[in-house]
Amino acid sequence: MEDAKSPYFTAAHRAFRQKVRGFIEKNVLPFAEGWETEGRMPRRLWEEMGREGFLGLNHDAEFGGGSPDFFYSVVYLEELGRAGYAGFRGAFSVHSYMALEYLKAAGSDFLKRKYLAPAIEGRMIAALALTERESGSDMASIATEALAHGAEYRINGSKIFVTNGLLSDFIVTAVRTPGTGPGKGGKSSISLFVVDSDSPGIEMREMRKMGWHCSDTAEIHFQDVRVPRENRIGNLNAGFFTIMKSLQVERLAAALVSLGGVDACLELTRKHLAARALFGKTLDGFQAIRHRMADLYSQAEAARQLLYHTAWLYERKETPFLECSMSKLRITELANQVADECLQFHGGHGYLADNPMSRIYRDTRLATIVGGTSEVMRELIAEMTLGQPRLNPASP
């Protein structure tokens, strides 16, 4: 549906959409293939986007951010997705809607001034390190440890899959702070810290990937990395609950960039179908293809309305746990289906490495895995609708 017909968007939102789109057309699309080859984007892109006011839309004006409502973020995230490069949309959504969300949610004034404000300006790049090789979806079993030593903590352990890791200036890191809380392990002894990326004892290695090529992904080792106590985000051992809350906006952001990605894929395919002629007519004249495209457009529209409704709940300061999981599940599963069917409509040309369709296909595949897999989303949705699984009364 066009913005103009939607109850969620005003003329000001539409003008902002043109601004973001114009920026991307001028400053991203002409260079993106080069960044895909280099495996990273230039720091100046964060600075440019910071100057435009894009990096702090969901943050407080006091720290240099702000926008009149969450639908500016909706527009921005959709447009990041419409650029058609998931590495680009991944890097920038991790920066503003994932790593910085933790500072917003629980960071002290000191941390907000030292890290959040310059990251909103684009002078600092943020990364988020939750995932570990042995934990993955089972966040509560992370093993990277921070032990108190006088006025500081010392961190030991490893993280993987850290988006923006190599480019980052700081890493919001989830660690275990054992022996200090009511519980000895699990959810009750996880804390969050801001770690400077150039701290002595940090080693990083690039992780090569199937897609998302313009975004750097790092494995990070921490060996006796010293972090001042004031770099702790929020209360000791309260990290897991901050993560669960912040993951909701992370999932909504992931869903919105995926929605933009679906739009980009459908548009690329619409143009291809209009241009490719076989058997005396263009492909968009074949009923078999027309009906499948009609299904994809309809499903995309249904998902879009769920996402906008979720964004509306979020704007009303509710934390729509159920709808965030549903949104992430629905649109990312659909994105895979759209990418698969659209590649089919491109025939062998879509399979060629330099065809944008093949990049979209590779890039899209990650969306049902990153930021909470589809299986985890289904578990959460089942828990919120059916309740906890009950024991079989017939079992001993």
Ligand SMILES: Cc1cc2nc3c(=O)[nH]c(=O)nc-3n(C[C@H](O)[C@H](O)[C@H](O)COP(=O)(O)OP(=O)(O)OC[C@H]3O[C@@H](n4cnc5c(N)ncnc54)[C@H](O)[C@@H]3O)c2cc1C
């Ligand atoms: C390119 C890239 C960028 C990323 N960026 C970041 C980042 O910036 N920061 C960060 O912290 N992480 C990041 N991640 C990590 C990402 O969030 C994890 O990959 C994801 O959470 C899944 O964890 P895992 O890969 O260890 O899979 P696993 O947890 O090992 O899951 C393997 C399979 O088991 C299934 N499974 C797991 N538990 C259940 C269950 N209870 N019931 C049924 N099935 C289950 C999963 O759904 C999946 O299909 C990134 C990953 C990639 C590849």
